[in-house]
């Protein structure tokens with residue numbers, strides 16, 4: 001089975017469309033989404049409906065999904081992200097917000113893989129995994145060989161075999177007895193200095209995880225952000241991949 005694991009789409013329709021086109025070319029059979037379908041960019045309803053329409057095996061909730069679905073104050077969000085969430089709340093229907101609110105924080109798919117947006121030790125706290133120490137805290141609660149996560153928008157992978165090591169990756173062949181915690185990059189707002197949309201495929205026959213990057217029409221996404229009167233910085237950062 002060939003899965004595509006998409007995350008941090010963040011209402012970027014142009015990026016999502018090219019990623020799905022690429023998935024078709026790659027022969028993807030099933031989809032998984034590790035959260036943050038909405039927030040930051042200007043097409044939340046379209047991206048939400050596309051993702052639902054794909055009937056992914058698993059969709060877990062991201063922090064932006066949670067906030068867009070609630071009426072609560074936006075503590076912990078930077079001013080630009082908070083403005084985008086307020087804007088997103090007005091765009092989504094009650095039904096769509098309800099659907100987001102009811103997504104699970106984490107899921108295990110069979111005996112194969114675990115899916116979470118932020119961390120496995122305290123998924124509801126929305127912590128960030130950037131190093132081996134924070135990776136180890138999550139790996140402690142990981143009972144499958146691989147866990148895919150997002151939230152940092154930075155494609156790093158961690159491997160536990162005795163100790164925990166980690167870093168950038170392009171492809172990983174999963175070894176028996178080793179555990180892996182893999183960040184799937186971001187479809188709609190990558191932050192590793194590469195502005196191309198990012199996602200991962202996982203082929204369970206070959207036990208092979210692969211990172212993919214695809215170019216999309218960044219200018220079109222930026223134009224929509226500005227037309228929607230969302231913060232200019234949200235448009236600017238897309239060209240930087242930050």
Ligand SMILES: [Fe+2]
Nearest residue numbers: 008036062151
């Ligand atoms: Fe995100």
